[in-house]
Amino acid sequence: MSTVKKNISEVDGATIRFAGDSGDGMQLTGSQFSDNTAIFGNDLATLPDFPAEIRAPKGSLAGVSSFQLQFSNKDIHTPGDDLDVLVAMNPAGLKVHLGELKDNGMLIINTANFTSKNIKLAGYDDNPLDGNSLDGYQVIKVDMTKLVATALEDLGLSSKLKARSTNMFALGLLYWLYGRSLDSSINFIQKKFAKAPDIVEANLKALNSGYYYGETLEVIKTTYRVNKAKFEKGKYRNIMGNNALALGLLTAAQRSGLDLYYGGYPITPASDILHYLAQYKSFGVKTFQAEDEIAGVVSAIGAAFAGNLAITATSGPGVALKSEALGLAVITELPLVLVNVQRGGPSTGLPTKTEQSDLNQAIYGRNGEAPMVVLAAATPSDCFMMAYESCRIALKYMIPVILLSDGYIGNGSEPWKIPDVNTLPEMETRIYKKKEGYAPYNHGNPDLARPWALPGTPGMEHRIGGLEKWEETGHVSYDPENHQRMVELRQNKIDIIARDIAPAKPFGKESGDLLVIGWGGTHGAIRSAVETAQDEGMSVSHLHLRHLNPFPKNLGEILVKFQKVMIAELNLGQLSTIIRSKFLVDAVGLNKIQGKPFTQTEVYNEITKLVKGA
């Protein structure tokens, strides 16, 4: 066979998705392509999506696992809306995802899995590869499984094991399609399977055969190049939100000179934070996998009392269990950070899907007047800074903090500019060792922080607990006026923090027709939509809130400068309700609650409607 000459087309970017059965290795394939893309120098954003069941019935629609990414030579914010390329490893993957493939988009299919059984399982009456239902796409049919089996003929592996390398064939083919080097994946395979040389060989062979298949055969006539994006100078890596979050917590501990204590109970999609922290033992990190979420947070409160930087992470159902203990942290005024990587609710809800429906729970979800600081990370890499910021506030003000993330940014990844640790904000603690004049509930400082006297410090023995405290002494008190004072003091502590957080600054003009407000993981879709609208001359700005309690001090001033305010969130309007009641603005909601992030088109369409009144 001679190499066929092909066209190379330069494009600004692409959105591709790998889809197949849970057992097809789509998550690995996608993350490999992402790392390769990052190293190559494109900007990128990813969207992994997998079923809640570890082994959903093979071939079923419920068992489809997919990984989408957008990469570009420009600054991008989302994993993309419609697909340029869909790789479908089985009929179910095709059925679930075909709707999002652009007209004339490329559809790469592993025909081996289009057996009559799988076709039925996917709910097709007839084989979709026959007939004309796929007209209008560039369909590339490849029997990947068979080609891999042939390439691995000489290896003494079972056919089952051989078939497991098929995803590497698809990966190799996509590398070829975008003119990529295979190096990053070769390194990865060699490291990952170092203990099983024949598996290394099988995967490398499959990867190569995918690549050569593209190069040698005439089926794909055009390949694509996406040039490097312009990044600020610096060192970068591709990072997932949960990983960035764990690093932010660790960095806060290191900078404050405290040991990090993590108490928690596994729950999707927050478990990875525990997994990462458990790897940081050489930094003195202590991770405690508790018997339940209650023990997780309560043990963290114990660790905070004893002087550690105390963390717990969970998702909505876990926060529900922790609520009583959060009240204890509020009344004992201990530094504590609770991370909620949100998922679809209520109850067990949609464990592996994203949602922003726990804002009310974070702000209001405790008995009594029990305000907590609430922050939200906007993107995967922002999880680092917001974790750090959460710890900073908790320690400086002696207060529990809730940090909201979500499944979308927790599992999604993007390039992260690695920070210079020394330029991060200072960490301040309230550790107190002076016996004279010590009173456990002395709030005589502008930050209203009480002193942190750690067990083991001579002469400062004291008792705290969940009963109302007398100001100063911290003794139990049922005095009516004192209770009012303490309730107000705990609220004042929150209000005071507004002085110490970055003022809100809209992206775009400071006034205009429309302000789009968002919080948390919707940042990318909103930003992209607003950019497009701005390019088209619409008078629209984007304000993304990272501090939800307290709000930035200047929020009210900004709101009145716009004709209309739209609040986009993945719930039925939780932030809208708060902002409407607090600032009496007639904000319009854009709400979606499908377990999926906004597409930029959805946000864009709503912007157009509000600006143009169409």
Next chain:
Amino acid sequence: MATENTQTLTRQDFVSDQDVRWCPGCGDYAILSQVQKLFPTLGIPKENFLIISGIGCSSRFPYYMDTYGFHSIHGRAPALASGAKIANPDLSVWVATGDGDAMSIGGNHFIHVLRRNIDMNILMFNNRIYGLTKGQYSPTSEVGKITKSTPMGSLDYPFNPPQLALGASGTFIARTIDREQKHMGPILEEAHKHKGTSFVEIYQNCNIFNDGAFSDLTEKETKAETQLVLEQGEPMIFGAEKNKGLILDGSNFKVVKLGSHYNADDILKHDKEDKNLAMLLSEITYNPELPVPIGILYQETKSTYDDMMTNQIEEAKQKNEADLEKLFSGTNSWVVD
């Protein structure tokens, strides 16, 4: 870690400035008094004691001790204590809890702390009633207990705390009685000395809502017949005349009379390291035919969670340098210049 400080400590050093608010006559006073007497003798600096409780009459305990203390939420004291001990292994951590606090709402934390064997001492004040909420039956109340919430008698079978602790792999399981001050002191001291989770069940009279729950065991006229005081290596003999003992009949205890048929050598000797024996001893709490054992039912030497965690961290520190920048970079970083 004994400092000069510790030698001069007295009981008074552990008395806090708070008025004790238990009902007059409550058994909790006796426990407080024994702990205040014990602490200055342990050679531990005062600032290293930490007492943690849940919610209940018994859980007011930390307020009355002039040490570091934490009155937490209902049932959660073992979890809070676990975090504190892991955070600072130098502390001497004590948990004060009730039968409702530890066995009902906090049952999960109770079994898991025992399983992990985190070094702390759990004193469970068992009055077989919910005191603070004014007298509902508890998970240790006997079947048929008539209370406000069970006017026709409670239906559920009680937990036997030492047995639950044994089932949860407890490594130090003991029982004592509020009225037996001379017995309680040494038991608390042994609990302190034990490395790992020490569980001490203290029978405590709630004279308001469950008065006399243990009177058989504490009244002069009956106690010799109803108490079996366990001593390591000693035969299990009881009775006013010291003329009764326990032997094994198959795999059950049987009470025999010393005299013509049996002498002291025939009687079972207590071995606190024998888990099977401990299982039998912990079983007999509610059996009117048999005496109620007090003392150390079981003790076992086992690595503690907190020590093992410290070791893992040391090992990790030896193996890997703590280099934040390296960690940030990961395996796939690139430079833009």
